[in-house]
Amino acid sequence: MVARDKRLLIDRRAFIKAAGLPFLASLAPRSLYALERTDAVFASAFRDRDGAYGVATVSEAGEIIDRLILPARAHGMATSRATGVTVAFARRPGTFFMAFDPARRREPIVMHTPENRHFYGHGQFSPDGSILYASENDFDRNRGVIGLYDARDGFRRIGEYDARGIGTHDMTVSDDGRMIIIANGGIETHPDFGRTKLNIDTMEPSLVLLDAATGRLIQRHGLAKDLRQLSTRHVDLGRDGRIWFACQYEGPRNDMPPLVGYFSRGDDLRFIDLPEETTVRLANYVGAIAINRRDGIVGLTSPNGNSTVMLDEKSGKVVNETTLREAAGVAAAAKGIVTSSYDGQFAAKTSAVAWDQHIVRLAG
Numbered sequence: 001m002v003a004r005d006k007r008l009l010i011d012r013r014a015f016i017k018a019a020g021l022p023f024l025a026s027l028a029p030r031s032l033y034a035l036e037r038t039d040a041v042f043a044s045a046f047r048d049r050d051g052a053y054g055v056a057t058v059s060e061a062g063e064i065i066d067r068l069i070l071p072a073r074a075h076g077m078a079t080s081r082a083t084g085v086t087v088a089f090a091r092r093p094g095t096f097f098m099a100f101d102p103a104r105r106r107e108p109i110v111m112h113t114p115e116n117r118h119f120y121g122h123g124q125f126s127p128d129g130s131i132l133y134a135s136e137n138d139f140d141r142n143r144g145v146i147g148l149y150d151a152r153d154g155f156r157r158i159g160e161y162d163a164r165g166i167g168t169h170d171m172t173v174s175d176d177g178r179m180i181i182i183a184n185g186g187i188e189t190h191p192d193f194g195r196t197k198l199n200i201d202t203m204e205p206s207l208v209l210l211d212a213a214t215g216r217l218i219q220r221h222g223l224a225k226d227l228r229q230l231s232t233r234h235v236d237l238g239r240d241g242r243i244w245f246a247c248q249y250e251g252p253r254n255d256m257p258p259l260v261g262y263f264s265r266g267d268d269l270r271f272i273d274l275p276e277e278t279t280v281r282l283a284n285y286v287g288a289i290a291i292n293r294r295d296g297i298v299g300l301t302s303p304n305g306n307s308t309v310m311l312d313e314k315s316g317k318v319v320n321e322t323t324l325r326e327a328a329g330v331a332a333a334a335k336g337i338v339t340s341s342y343d344g345q346f347a348a349k350t351s352a353v354a355w356d357q358h359i360v361r362l363a364g
């Protein structure tokens with residue numbers, strides 16, 4: 001685990017080496033200077049002042065290095081550390097993803113779901129970069145699925161797994177590639193009703209582990225009846241296989257439910273007992289979660305609460321809280337955590353774009 005974490009710290013050098021001279025020569029002097037100074041390179045979707053949507057590569061200081069235009073608004077991102085290929089997924093109920101090379105060594109590919117599916121905005125690559133897994137809604141049957149796409153054959157869709165839940169949102173893959181980790185938010189939606197939530201009183205949130213080779217169910221955790229309206233939305237992997245999850249509460253505003261927890265394969269869910277003032281700060285809505293394994297930090301953002309919260313990964317104790325208006329994305333940086341906001345702030349820099357909900361850290 002430690003060796004893997006160290007390998008993630010060479011992002012800039014790996015990115016520059018993989019990009020090659022043609023890409024570097026195409027950058028404006030300011031962008032090239034930003035790339036040369038950063039320790040890590042990120043990607044995030046955005047909306048510009050003219051209302052156009054795109055995806056940008058960004059330095060650790062928040063300086064935009066390069067950008068690509070998207071067909072419509074995106075949400076989450078996935079990147080392959082084996083190939084460098086990165087994917088931006090449409091925001092629910094969108095039906096496209098765009099696979100691109102941040103170093104522009106090949107043309108972007110835009111793919112769409114089958115007619116009776118839409119994306120939930122998230123996905124992840126297998127460790128060798130050969131398969132892209134994507135969270136999707138089979139809306140006619142009201143069930144979540146994980147779409148499988150062959151990344152070595154133009155991202156041709158080659159199958160799907162039942163996600164064993166509804167409102168399948170975020171997902172990731174274990175480090176060894178053997179297990180798919182799924183956050184089923186439990187909320188029924190249908191594109192005929194836009195983004196309307198159709199079953200708030202009868203939600204069924206769950207966290208699921210599937211065998212990546214077969215789709216076989218390994219483990220499923222539903223929530224207790226009194227937490228039925230706690231939508232399990234985002235996940236990230238911590239040290240030693242610990243799976244962290246973050247939630248968004250759809251119940252009464254004055255309730256104080258737990259919002260963050262973790263579990264491991266074979267173990268029950270454990271919620272973090274946050275201080276009351278921290279729960280209030282998060283406003284019952286954690287929009288994104290990311291873990292810096294090397295530093296042992298869990299980063300949370302809340303656009304509803306205009307805040308960021310950092311936890312100690314080992315103890316779950318709060319180590320830092322800050323106010324960030326319309327806080328959005330969060331990702332592990334070379335040191336600590338980097339965050340973004342809907343109103344254009346990335347790290348300490350404000351740009352003339354509105355960043356979307358999630359950030360992904362790139363490698364070569």
